[in-house]
Amino acid sequence: MPTRRIFFNQLALDARIGILEHELNATQPLHIDAEFDVDIHQDVDDHTLHSVLDYRLLRKAIVDECTRTHINLLETLSERVVERILTDFPDVRLVKIRISKPLAFSDCAAVGIEIERSR
Secondary structure (H helix, E strand, O other), rough: OOOEEEEEEEEEEEEOOOOHHHOOOOEEEEEEEEEEEEEEOOOOOOOOHHHHOHHHHHHHHHHHHOOOOOOOOOHHHHHHHHHHHHHHOOOOEEEEEEEEEEEOOOOOOOOOEEEEOOO
């Protein structure tokens, strides 16, 4: 089946994440890169969103999952985001997500986790 890829580059948000003492009481910025391979079931109708997967819904799911509660580990957060996408969006065939902390270390641009799952 043909697919279409939707992607986000450096979606920026503040989240309650981290296991270290200074991370437990404050939010910190996260950057999220994500790719979604979506099954194409019909031709694109330029006059309606119903012929495509509305990427606003994917963004909302990511933001909601990342900001809903405190999470200790990036690994846990990454798995939860992927699970949410695969549960809520049956047309998504493959999810690749990278979540990074841009302020974790002063000597690198970011540190993070990347995972990929497919049906």
